[in-house]
Amino acid sequence: MSEKIYVGVDLGGTAIKVGICNQEGELLHTYEGPTEKEKGTDAVIENIEKYVRLIVEQSPYTWDQLVGVGAGVAGFTDLRAGVILLAPNIGFRNVPIRAILEERIGKTIVIDNDANVAALGEAWSGAGKGVTDCVCYTLGTGVGGGIIINGKIYQGFAGLAGEIGHISVVPDLEAIQCGCGKMGCLETVSSATGIIRMAVEAVERGDATSLSMIESKITAKDIFDAAKAGDEVSIRIVNRAAFYLGKSMASVAATLNPERFIVGGGVSKAGDILFSKIREVFMECTPAPLQQGVEIIPAKLGNDAGIVGAAGLLLR
Ligand SMILES: [Zn+2]
Numbered sequence: 001m002s003e004k005i006y007v008g009v010d011l012g013g014t015a016i017k018v019g020i021c022n023q024e025g026e027l028l029h030t031y032e033g034p035t036e037k038e039k040g041t042d043a044v045i046e047n048i049e050k051y052v053r054l055i056v057e058q059s060p061y062t063w064d065q066l067v068g069v070g071a072g073v074a075g076f077t078d079l080r081a082g083v084i085l086l087a088p089n090i091g092f093r094n095v096p097i098r099a100i101l102e103e104r105i106g107k108t109i110v111i112d113n114d115a116n117v118a119a120l121g122e123a124w125s126g127a128g129k130g131v132t133d134c135v136c137y138t139l140g141t142g143v144g145g146g147i148i149i150n151g152k153i154y155q156g157f158a159g160l161a162g163e164i165g166h167i168s169v170v171p172d173l174e175a176i177q178c179g180c181g182k183m184g185c186l187e188t189v190s191s192a193t194g195i196i197r198m199a200v201e202a203v204e205r206g207d208a209t210s211l212s213m214i215e216s217k218i219t220a221k222d223i224f225d226a227a228k229a230g231d232e233v234s235i236r237i238v239n240r241a242a243f244y245l246g247k248s249m250a251s252v253a254a255t256l257n258p259e260r261f262i263v264g265g266g267v268s269k270a271g272d273i274l275f276s277k278i279r280e281v282f283m284e285c286t287p288a289p290l291q292q293g294v295e296i297i298p299a300k301l302g303n304d305a306g307i308v309g310a311a312g313l314l315l316r
Pocket of ligand 1: 165166181185
């Protein structure tokens with residue numbers, strides 16, 4: 001009996017990344033091609049099929065060994081119906097992608113949103129390997145999340161569980177409006193966007209900071225570098241982002257009691273200055289029994305988490 005393989009698809013706005021995983025979640029081969037969303041929905045779907053067939057052809061595996069294809073997409077999805085309701089970055093609206101791909105590819109197709117899929121990837125073969133309950137934070141432009149319980153993605157009744165970025169944590173007087181329309185969400189202070197906003201505000205206020213010497217647009221990395229070099233304003237900004245992350249994790253720990261918090265995305269590259277503060281605040285805010293054995297660690301798979309997790313949808 002030959003080994004079974006699973007293909008994961010990371011359906012992004014500019015590129016479609018596909019990868020072959022084995023049963024253990026090891027990523028064996030990858031392929032990347034343009035999305036070509038400007039050519040319309042049918043062209044994008046055609047590309048998915050093309051890349052899936054290509055990667056299997058180019059690998060040492062046969063089409064018969066392929067169990068199915070999982071796909072992760074940024075947007076709103078109806079998991080049960082297999083429909084992408086709205087995915088602005090690829091221009092999809094009410095596309096019954098599962099039925100279309102099943103017809104074209106002739107294998108089982110599973111879809112989910114990108115944050116859930118990345119969380120599953122980390123849980124399956126990344127920083128959450130061997131752990132049944134974990135919660136993943138992705139700190140990018142926004143703050144994404146995914147909850148894994150008993151090794152499976154926890155969806156919630158409408159498939160919206162894990163919207164960690166929209167936990168309301170910032171007190172009223174300091175709160176600003178989030179992209180979701182509400183005030184004081186975690187995303188407003190702990191995403192790259194939030195961190196950069198705080199830095200720009202500090203420079204505009206005339207605070208004494210090395211960031212004011214930067215002539216181009218300030219990036220999150222500039223702020224981390226300045227913090228590591230001892231710039232007090234930057235340290236304050238990183239601490240503030242970490243403070244609310246730690247507080248949100250205390251709430252999540254009291255609700256779900258996960259064994260691990262896995263933190264990925266661009267902002268997690270700040271490293272120890274971020275993680276040590278998150279852990280400190282988490283310990284301050286979480287009752288002792290709920291801290292026992294709980295770890296807060298960086299994600300491992302980086303950009304591959306989406307492909308691996310999408311393949312994992314077929315097993316979990
Ligand atoms: Zn929000």
